[in-house]
Amino acid sequence: MTEPKVLEELEQVKNAALAELENVKDETELLTWRNTYLGKTSAVMKAFSSLGTLVPDQRPLVGQGANRVKTMLEAALTEKTNLLKESAMAHSLASQSLDVTLPGRVIPRGRLHPDTQILRELYRIFGDMGFQVYHSREVESDEYNFQLLNFPVGHPARDMQDTYFIDAPNRGDNPLLMRTHTSPGQIRAMREFSALNPSDPPPVRIIVPGMVYRYEQTDQRHETQFDQLEGLAVGERIRFSDLKGTLTEMARRLFGPNARTRFRASYFPFTEPSAEFDIQCFQCDGKGCGVCGGGWLEIGGSGMVHPNVLRNGGYDPTRYSGFAFGFGVQRIAMLKYGINDIRYFWDNDLRFLEQF
Numbered sequence: 001m002t003e004p005k006v007l008e009e010l011e012q013v014k015n016a017a018l019a020e021l022e023n024v025k026d027e028t029e030l031l032t033w034r035n036t037y038l039g040k041t042s043a044v045m046k047a048f049s050s051l052g053t054l055v056p057d058q059r060p061l062v063g064q065g066a067n068r069v070k071t072m073l074e075a076a077l078t079e080k081t082n083l084l085k086e087s088a089m090a091h092s093l094a095s096q097s098l099d100v101t102l103p104g105r106v107i108p109r110g111r112l113h114p115d116t117q118i119l120r121e122l123y124r125i126f127g128d129m130g131f132q133v134y135h136s137r138e139v140e141s142d143e144y145n146f147q148l149l150n151f152p153v154g155h156p157a158r159d160m161q162d163t164y165f166i167d168a169p170n171r172g173d174n175p176l177l178m179r180t181h182t183s184p185g186q187i188r189a190m191r192e193f194s195a196l197n198p199s200d201p202p203p204v205r206i207i208v209p210g211m212v213y214r215y216e217q218t219d220q221r222h223e224t225q226f227d228q229l230e231g232l233a234v235g236e237r238i239r240f241s242d243l244k245g246t247l248t249e250m251a252r253r254l255f256g257p258n259a260r261t262r263f264r265a266s267y268f269p270f271t272e273p274s275a276e277f278d279i280q281c282f283q284c285d286g287k288g289c290g291v292c293g294g295g296w297l298e299i300g301g302s303g304m305v306h307p308n309v310l311r312n313g314g315y316d317p318t319r320y321s322g323f324a325f326g327f328g329v330q331r332i333a334m335l336k337y338g339i340n341d342i343r344y345f346w347d348n349d350l351r352f353l354e355q356f
């Protein structure tokens with residue numbers, strides 16, 4: 001009996017399949033190969049489905065031959081599959097290799113803005129002296145920013161602080177505004193404290209840090225927004241010497257025991273008497289330079305709390321007295337770090353910020 005022709009063809013298909021499998025490089029190619037040689041329309045599978053058309057004595061022969069080819073191809077497929085898996089693994093391991101002796105990558109560290117640094121230092125200094133931090137709002141009413149601080153409507157001293165007003169309808173003589181100073185925090189704090197015990201309000205020792213806004217021409221020493229640090233101490237028998245002692249001590253703790261300070265008589269509607277507070281410039285030792293102007297840097301205003309203001313806060317001025325001050329925080333930072341232009345603070349220029 002001669003070999004059926006199908007078996008000869010299957011033998012050729014098998015050889016071609018194995019040769020082709022050698023060149024298969026990845027899973028996609030492997031899938032295509034499998035469809036071609038073991039799929040429904042492959043020669044092997046067709047041989048199986050054609051068994052019924054053969055003469056009976058050829059059936060087992062062709063069946064067994066086709067089975068052999070199928071088993072062989074399947075074995076070759078399994079082997080190739082494993083081979084591909086192994087090489088993929090080896091590849092990814094190679095790319096993951098790690099030299100544990102290499103130095104680590106440098107992580108760029110952020111830093112605190114010089115303004116935050118100086119504020120924290122001030123919190124610490126005043127905290128040591130018994131002051132607590134009180135936060136007050138940046139959007140204020142005319143009433144709190146001016147009227148309750150003894151600036152009646154139309155008072156000329158309002159011109160000292162060019163104000164950004166906020167468009168809000170129907171507020172008459174009490175428009176909304178961006179606070180021009182942190183002093184409205186005095187009223188808010190005193191009212192909060194005195195409400196605790198109206199007939200016998202507790203003493204107040206607070207500092208109020210925060211942004212203030214002024215519609216101003218900018219230059220080396222002026223910005224349209226800047227930080228102030230307000231201070232307020234209210235109690236019995238508080239005197240001007242307490243104010244002088246507190247501010248002088250602050251300057252010494254900030255700048256060292258030789259820091260020189262001076263008070264100049266001044267005017268604010270909410271303090272009486274009032275004084276401007278200056279610290280001698282470190283950059284030029286008081287000779288006058290780009291940081292200070294005339295040898296002294298004006299740090300801020302201060303004075304004894306006006307009786308009307310105490311009353312507006314719920315404190316009886318016949319029993320209580322107090323002192324208050326308000327500093328430009330950036331002015332202090334300029335002096336401390338030798339910065340000669342206040343506009344650097346909000347420029348966000350990394351060349352400036354990276355120096356702190």
Ligand code: PHE
Pocket residue numbers: 180181182183230268271274300301302303324325326327
């Ligand atoms: N609020 C004043 C200003 O901004 C400073 C000040 C505060 C003066 C407290 C006296 C007392 O100019």
